[in-house]
Each structure stands twice: as C-alpha cells, then as structure tokens.
Amino acid sequence: MDLNYTKEETAFRGEVREFIRGHLPGDLSRKVLEHKRLGKEDYVRWQKILFEKGWLAAGWPVEYGGTGWSAIQRFIFEDESAAAGAPRLTPFGLHMVGPVIIAFGTDHQKKQYLPRILSSEDWWCQGYSEPGSGSDLASLKTRAERKGDKYIVNGQKTWNTHGQWADMCFCLVRTSSEGKKQDGISFLLIDMHSPGITVRPIITLEGEHEVNEIWFENVEVPVQNLVGDENRGWTCAKFLLSHERTGIAGVGASKRELHYLKHIATQEQEGGKPLMEDPLFRDRVAKVEIDLMALEITCLRVASADRDGKAPGPEASILKIKGTEIQQELTELMMDAVGPYALPHLPMAWGDHWIGAHVGPDYAAPLAARYFNYRKTTIYGGSNEIQRNIIAQMVLGL
C-alpha cells in the first residue's frame, strides 16, 4: 500500500498540467472559474483542442480513439482539468452513448457515430425521463412501432439537457408492452433534425434554460439506428448508468470550488475580520473540506480497483451520493459567504461580456443561481434515494 502517486503518475500529471497551461484559452477558463454562463461554442472549443491532442475520449478503448489511460490517470486528468478551469466535457456523447455504441453497436453505428462524437460534429442529448417516468424509468411510455425498415416514434421526453443544441438523441423507447416492463424497452439513436420533433424549453428556478421537453410526433427512425437487440434496451441503459462512476463524484471540480470559496471567505469581512476567521463559518468549511479529502481517496480506491481488474466494491456506489452532497454544500457555503449580496438578481451579469454595474462584489452575482441550480445534482442521474435503494439491494442484500 502506498498512497503517494508513483513517479510515472506524477510525471503524467506534469505533462497534463503543461499541456493545459499551454492550450486552455484564458478567456474560457475565466468563465469557468468565475461561474459565468457557458455556451455550446465554449464546450466545443475545448473539446476540439483535446481531440487534436488525442485526449478527448480518455475512457474509450484505444482502437476507437481512446487514450489507453488507467483509471488513476483519468482521475489525474480530470483533477488537473478542473483545477485549471477547463469546461467540463459534455458527457452525453463521450461518456454515455459512446461507450454504449462501443459495447453494443453495429460496425456501421461505430463508423457512423464515434468519429463525429470525437470531432464534436454531433452534439448528443439524452432521451430517458418522461413526465410520468422519473425514478421509475422502466415505466416509460414513448412508443416505437416498427413499420418496414423504420420505427415510428411517438411520445414525450423531459429533463433533456441541452437538447436545444443537439444533433442526435439516444432514446429509450417502448417496443413491446408484454412481459416485465424492463423487457419491452429498446435503445434508439434519433436524429434531432427529423420532422416531427419539437423541443420546448423548461426554465428552471434560477431562470436559466438548460433543460427541455421533447415531443415526438410520428418521427421516422431507420431500424439500423437500433442499438443492441429490440426489447433489450434496458441492458444498454444499465450499462450506461454504471459507466464512468468515478467521474460522477466531481472531486476535481469540488476542489476548485473549495479553493474559490476560501478566497471569497477571506475577502468578505465580518466584524472587521475575514469571514474565514469566523469560527462557525470556518467549521463548516473544514467539515466539507475533510469530506472532500475522504471522497478523493474513496475515488482513488475505486480507480485502483479498476486498474487491478477487480470489480468496484461498495465504495463505488457511494461516489454519487457523497459527491453531489459535497457539491451542494459548496454552493450553499459560497452563497452564504457573500451574505446579503446573494440577493440581487442580475442574470445579465452571468454572461461573459457584461460591463454594467455589479451590486456588491462581482463574484457574488452568480452564487445564488448556482446554489439553486445545484439542487438538481441529488435528483439527476438516478436520485440519491434511488442510489440508496440500489446499494441496499445490490450491496447490502436487503
């Protein structure tokens, strides 16, 4: 047992840091570090830089354009990227549908879609949740009826992130209503430019447009866009949810946010002293910092089990729960740190080019919105209660 990075791992970290320092545009990292609104072009810009370097699809097999990095190396890469303020990689193509196509797709699908994910030509979105199917995902009702060499899709999906930018959608659809509800589901790749698709924005509590409803009205999808077997889509869905489990903890980004929090709390004054010296506030910061230290080690335990070829232990299952709790706590602390200046609502100041007046310190403007927005983290990706159900059944055998 040695909880220090090896010489090779440290050298790798140096190489990653050097590359990011030389290639991450300053205006882009500033947006991330200062919690400014990011557009599609921001994400694509960074992804193209990584693609050129060959570092975009870290988790994919080498023959499909992956890096061949170990799980520890991938952790280091995420850590360095987050610390430097790189935009997060949009997960829908790289971390979700990509690995599913690699595992279950046809040769044609691999040739057709994987290169376009890597080059960022296709922006993917996810068609999982429905208005009546949230945590009970398998109860979904969107139907795909086979007619000749096409499926005709009708139904409604919701909580679709960035569908307004998307070219493609991976969708769970019902192809049979016989037997168990999980058994009649298929995994379809749908062109978002097809006739019959309507994307309607859902404005979330902080006032932003991040998620959408999608309506499918007699949308024609070629049968070659079926991934895996008909009525076996649940297998793909489960595979997708279990993939990239270490990434979901968001340790790198949380370390960055903790650092930012300390800077804010050092500059904010209370009773003539920095807020960071207030024992009550300092205590809350220390608690989340220690939780984060522990989570980082828990992540590395999972990553190293992966390297040793062992199945992830129970520690893998806690990453989502603890990771999102920490993310939420950090946004809450940041909002609390600016005190009354959390109150002014200035969404125009969340953009990059705002030159108008701030109310209070300029770092205060996006903090309440982030706190509101981050309540999503314990709901999405299988709510934390669903995660607890899974652990209770799969790990504890209850």
Place this chain on the structure above:
Amino acid sequence: MDFSLTEEQTMLKDSVNRFLGKNFSFEQRRKMLADRQPMSTQLWQGLAELGVLGVPFSPEDGGYGGGGVETMLVMEALGCNLTLEPYLATVVLAGGCVARGAADWQKKILLPKIIDGSMILAFAHSEPNARFDLGHVGTRATRDGNNFVLEGEKTLVLHGSVADKFIVSARTAGDPGDARGVTLFIVEADEENLGGQEYPLFEGTRALDLQLAGVKVGPESVVGTLDQAMPLIDTVLDRAMAALCAEAVGIMDALHATTVDYLKTRQQFGQPIGRFQALQHRAVDMLVQLEQARSMALLAASKVDSSDVSERRRVVAAAKEMTGRAGRYVGQQAIQLHGGMGMTDELNVSHYFKRLTAIDVLFGNAASQRTRFATMKESGATAQMKPPRKSWVKI
C-alpha cells in the same frame, strides 16, 4: 497510488484476526468488565508470542519493522474483536516515545520487554484543564543537582494501573502551552511520592489519574533531548490517532455487518424489517460514513511515516475528525436499528457504540479536530487558479 496489501500484510491481518477469534470472546470481555480487569495477561502473552507487540518496532530493536499500515491492520482487528488490551498505551504511545526518542541503551532495556509482553508501559501526558490542547504541559520537573523532581498531575493515563513504568511529560523550562521546554521521563510505578486513582472509562478501558508529589528521578530517566520533547510527542500522538482511526474502522465494519444481519432476520409486520425503505436508507448512510472513514484511516496510516510534518498533522487531524463523526453516526444508527435490543449491555452493539464514542473523545473530538485542521497551514496546495479579485460597486 496503490491500495493493495502485500502478502506479508495480508498474513499479519489474517493471523491477528484468527488468533483473537480463537482466544477472545465477547463473553470474556463482559467478565473482565465485571471483574474490573484492565487487561488479560494471558491474551497479552499470546499476542506477544504471535509477534504482534513488536509490529511497529524496527528489526534492530527486535521488532517486526512495520509502519503505519501494519499498525492499522492490528488496530482494526483489536477493534472489531472488542479487546481491552493496552496495545495503544504500551506499544503505540509509550513504546513509540521510547523507540523514537530514547537512547540506544534505554531501548535495549525497554523494547525487548515490551515486545515479549513482560513489561507494560503507560503514557502520562494529558493534564487536568488541558481539555483537547495536546501541547499543554504544566507538570514541573525541577533540577535537584543531577536529578529532577517531578511535581504535578496527569489525567486519563490509559491502562495506568497495570503499568510497570510511565513515560511522563514534564516541563523543564517555559510555561504551560510553550512548545519548548517539555521533557519526557521514565518513572517507575513503585516510585515514592507517586499516587493515583484508578477508574473505568464508560466503555470499560481502565485509566488512572496520577499525582506526582515530588517524585525524584535520576538523569538516566530522561528520554530524548532535554526541553525538546514536543515534536516527538506530536509524532507519537499522530500515530496514536491514526491507530485509533483504524480501530474505529474495524469497529464500524463489525457494527455495520451486525446491523445489516439484524435487518435481515428481525421480523415485524410479517416481514424482515430490512424491507422497509426508511431503515434501508439508514443502513446505506452508515455504509457511506464507514467507507469515507476507511478512506481517511488508510490515508492517515500511509502518512504517519511521512517526513512532511505539516502534511502528516493535517491528514491525521482530518482522519480523526472524519472517523469521530462517522463513528458517532454509525454507532447511533446501529442502536436505533437494533431497537430496544441495541440498548442492552447483553448485546455487543452497545459495547461497539460506546467504544466508538470513546475513540472520538480521545485526543480531541471531531469538533476540536476541525478547529485544529482549519487553523493549520496547508502544505503544497495543488490548486493553481488565480484568486478572484474583489471589485466594489461601480456606478
């Protein structure tokens, strides 16, 4: 980055667990508690024969040459078996002071006897009114020719009543709270002017309050450098805290397993109570806390041997905080999920719970560790971002 145990480490872990499984039981613990027995000489001898008492000492001193990880494996096993033996007091604390601070001739006298189980040492450091300030030493050692006269009071000396000798911290210069001016002394238990009162802690470990009313010791009893024992004491206390974290993880492991078993077997409303989601989620949250604590215990075990003192202290404070907090949570939930049975002395659940509570308090509870952690300087921060600039209202 490597979390796997070596073959030797796995063997050590297995052999300690096997030995304790065969030679110690919960019934024996209860009997020892009823008899006010601070330790079992027989079990201690068995541990000595197995080589467990020599684990952290170097091969030159007759030990096994283990580091933080080996101590962690032993402590986990001692924890989940609910032993009452003075491993922390004799091997980790007092033995640690001797191994890291004493002159070779002193080591030659003391360490072989610690390792073969024939000598019990206790560490007399904590003082009344010090609360969790581990640097507070008010006991005085005044020079009297070549000798020293010790005067003061020590409290919560773990396993003090069975000790043959004490390692006592006393002030040879400066004032209570000063980092400089503390010296360690070896004091025989049968020394004149040494008095004490023995009592049990709430979980059964026996401790001693020690009165040093003019105890005269010779210059040969000084351990390490005069006036400069504080860094040594810090090192040893960090090791002791890391060891306690490991013991807590061993206990939480056992307690969680016991609780999950109970949820599967206890029937109410015509089904095992583990079918109820409210209880399932508590069991999962216990697991989350346990695994987070395990991560920190591993980190502490691997950093106690680090030469980077500030990193070591930071990690140990964080680990002690995390295990203290997790221990309270896991213990409280285990009692709750066992219902009335969790409240009884008859079930090991309450014993685990009380030991976890004691571990949290020993050498500083979670809240005090957070304060310690927050006021320490960070070493080698990894983040490389620019600080945000504050700018005031522009109108």
